[in-house]
Amino acid sequence: xxxxxxxxxxxxxxxxxxxxxxxxxxxxxxxxxxxxxxxxxxxxxxxxxxxxxxxxxxxxxxxxxxxxxxxxxxxxxxxxxxxxxxxxxxxxxxxxxxxxxxxxxxxxxxxxxxxxxxxxxxxxxxxxxxxxxxxxxxxxxxxxxxxxxxxxxxxxxxxxxxxxxxxxxxxxxxxxxxxxxxxxxxxxxxxxxxxxxxxxxxxxxxxxxxxxxxxxxxxxxxxxxxxxxxxxxxxxxxxxxxxxxxxxxxxxxxxxxxxxxxxxxxxxxxxxxxxxxxxxxxxxxxxxxxxxxxxxxxxxxxxxxxxxxxxxxxxxxxxxxxxxxxxxxxxxxxxxxxxxxxxxxxxxxxxxxxxxxxxxxxxxxxxxxxxxxxxxxxxxxxxxxxxxxxxxxxxxxxxxxxxxxxxxxxxxxxxxxxxxxxxxx
Numbered sequence: 001x002x003x004x005x006x007x008x009x010x011x012x013x014x015x016x017x018x019x020x021x022x023x024x025x026x027x028x029x030x031x032x033x034x035x036x037x038x039x040x041x042x043x044x045x046x047x048x049x050x051x052x053x054x055x056x057x058x059x060x061x062x063x064x065x066x067x068x069x070x071x072x073x074x075x076x077x078x079x080x081x082x083x084x085x086x087x088x089x090x091x092x093x094x095x096x097x098x099x100x101x102x103x104x105x106x107x108x109x110x111x112x113x114x115x116x117x118x119x120x121x122x123x124x125x126x127x128x129x130x131x132x133x134x135x136x137x138x139x140x141x142x143x144x145x146x147x148x149x150x151x152x153x154x155x156x157x158x159x160x161x162x163x164x165x166x167x168x169x170x171x172x173x174x175x176x177x178x179x180x181x182x183x184x185x186x187x188x189x190x191x192x193x194x195x196x197x198x199x200x201x202x203x204x205x206x207x208x209x210x211x212x213x214x215x216x217x218x219x220x221x222x223x224x225x226x227x228x229x230x231x232x233x234x235x236x237x238x239x240x241x242x243x244x245x246x247x248x249x250x251x252x253x254x255x256x257x258x259x260x261x262x263x264x265x266x267x268x269x270x271x272x273x274x275x276x277x278x279x280x281x282x283x284x285x286x287x288x289x290x291x292x293x294x295x296x297x298x299x300x301x302x303x304x305x306x307x308x309x310x311x312x313x314x315x316x317x318x319x320x321x322x323x324x325x326x327x328x329x330x331x332x333x334x335x336x337x338x339x340x341x342x343x344x345x346x347x348x349x350x351x352x353x354x355x356x357x358x359x360x361x362x363x364x365x366x367x368x369x370x371x372x373x374x375x376x377x378x379x380x381x382x383x384x385x386x387x388x389x390x391x392x393x394x395x396x397x398x399x400x401x402x403x404x405x406x407x408x409x410x411x412x413x414x415x416x417x418x419x420x421x422x423x424x425x
Contacts, residue, residue, distance in 0.1 A: 003317055004334040004375040007084040008038040008363065009091065009383045015049075016075045016093035016385075022051045023059045023074070035067055037084045038337075045083050079383075090382040096424040097386075098137040100130045108391075109416040111152050114398040115159040120176065121414075122162050123422055124150030129164050131176055141179040145172055151192055156201040163204055165192025171206055173218060185216050187223050194237030194268075198280075199260040205280075209233035213266060213278070217257040224255050227283055228268065228276070236269040236300045242279070243307050243324065249281025265324070267309065269297035275311055277324045289327035303346035306353055308370065312341025318357060320370060332370070334378050337361060343395035346370075347411055354381065358395035358415060362387040384413065384425050391418040 012018070012033040022031045031051040038044050047067030052060040061077055063069040068080040075093040080086055100109055100123045111124040114134070122131045122143075129143040129150050146166035154163045155176075162174045171185035171192060190210030197204050203224070207213045211230035214223050228234065241263055242248060248263035262281040269275055273291035278284070299312035302324075309321040316338050319330035339361040347354050352369035366382040394416045399409040413425040 001330065001333055001375065004378060005040045006334050006336045006378065006380055007081075007086055008336045009035070009079065009086070009089065009365075009380070010038070010363070010388055011035045011091060011383070011385045013386055013388045019051055019059050019061070019071075020074050022053050035063075035069075035079070037067070037081045037086060039084050042084065045081055047081070086380070089380055092382060092384050092425050094384075094386045094423040094425060096137070098132070098422040098424075099420055100125055100132065100139060100422055101420045107420040108418045109393065109420060109422060110149060111394045112396060112414055112416040112422055113153045113155050113162075114396070114414060115155045115176075116157055117159050118398070118400050120155070120159065121422060122153045122155065122164075122176075123416060124153050124164065125420070126150070127166075129153055129162070129174075131162065131179070141176065143172075143174050143179055143181070145181050145184075146170065152195050154195045154197055156197055157199075158201070161201065163195055163197060163201075165195050165206055167191040169208070169210075171195070171204070171216070183218060183221055185218075185221055187214055187226075188212065190233065193233070193235055196237060196239035196266070198239065198264065202259040203257075203261060205237070205239060205266065207234040207237040207268060209271075213237065213268065215258070215261070215280070220257065222257070224257050225283055227266070227278055230270055230272075230276075232271040234268050234270055235296060235298055238267050238300060238302055239264055239280070240267070240302050240304055241265075243304075246279065246286065249279070254281065267300055267302055267324075269300040269311060271296045273297055273313065275300060275309070275327050277327065287325045287327050299341045299344040301344035301346050301355070303353055305348075306370075308346070308353070310344045310346070310355055312344050312357065314340045316341060316359065318344070318355070320355070331373070332375055332378055334375060336363070336365075339363075342392055343415075345395060345397040345413075347397045347413075349381075356395060356397060356413060358392040360391050362390045362392055362417070364392055364395060364413075364415060384415075386423055387415065387417050387419070392416070393418065 015033040035047045045066040061071040079089045131141040132139040147168040149167045152165040169188045173183040188208040190208045194207040213227040215225045264280040276288040277286045301310045320332035343358045358364040364384040368381040400412045
């Protein structure tokens, strides 16, 4: 199967601010922002969007030089470019930005998580993690204690406890109320690259550049089991419930310190380009892919509804697999530019499953429906602007419960960016 090349849209990072500023200016003034479209093997379209201001009306957008646009509101518009075969592509600017540096000299945000109730964020920034309010954007607690960069963060289901992992090989459990650190977990011999919390959090998982996955008991601060033992670093990890076709482990066969591990699996992406699926209950490997060209896998995602798996590598290639037991047989392969994929996340869009993709060049996009049938059916549905040339270190899809009156969950996107900000879409 050949790798499909998808078009790439780059828009002036502050375009939405230019539109907002123009809306308050005199009718007839001339304003614009740039917008480029790329596709390998084609000449780049260097487009331009004029902002038309009329008395008493919202600013209108008019595309020029091969670009057609239609404004939706001040932070989104629809794009078309016939030369690149781009049709009805939604372009979004961030709906909210939070600067989490809190006076730190370190600017880059390495990782992020949102509390299950949607009220708090936690973000790693250098050796510290910052915990704050989603409503105000203000940092409320600074978590100090790691000896080197914080690489990954997770909230416990209670919303009151945070788990962090660092390049200092340590995991730390923190109070989200006062920032105290009652428990530190030690045992890895390489930087922590992924975390997962099992059920209510009596057990947690970690993976590391030392090639191992460790199952921990938080109450005793001890390692229950070490899995993987790969000869190469583990770059990403996720935890999910076993599909129906797999049999959960017998509770009698579990360690007494294990809680609700019997029906879970762990999926990991390795530096050698392979992906592995491990039954957490039995600790046995269920399936694996064989590295084709040794290109490191840098992102991995799983959709529990369709059982599809997606991987992204250092060269910018995304692959989709039909199920956990077909990790050697991608049904879809595509790329846009030769920058590492930093995060992948399946997302429900209306009644369809789509894939969100972030890259080391600061680009982030959403595909159309992923049905696993053909590369020809893969296309870019939405572009998320605002981080051009600023690496997106981590992107996550999270459930926003909204107000107390409206508890219908809406899926949102947050990304941790090198410019020191969390950006929300």
